[in-house]
Amino acid sequence: MHSSAEWQPVSTAPSDRELEVCVLDYDGMVHALVRPCHRDGAEWVDPATRKPLGIQPTHWRNWIQSAN
16 A cells, blocks of 8 residues: 555546646656646546646645645
8 A cells, every 4th residue: 555645647546535746847847736636537627616727747646735
């Protein structure tokens, strides 16, 4: 079993929870998005608005809300 902090391949992303995802930027660098995302079929959406984000993540892990 994997730890919730370990990055997983995007092909295994669940659709039943908020996720932290990594994307490639224009320079080919991988970085994590600062807001949660939700998988809705083949689309990635903002969990608050359900609007499509137009991203193609490479990896995911469970979203852990920060205590800020």
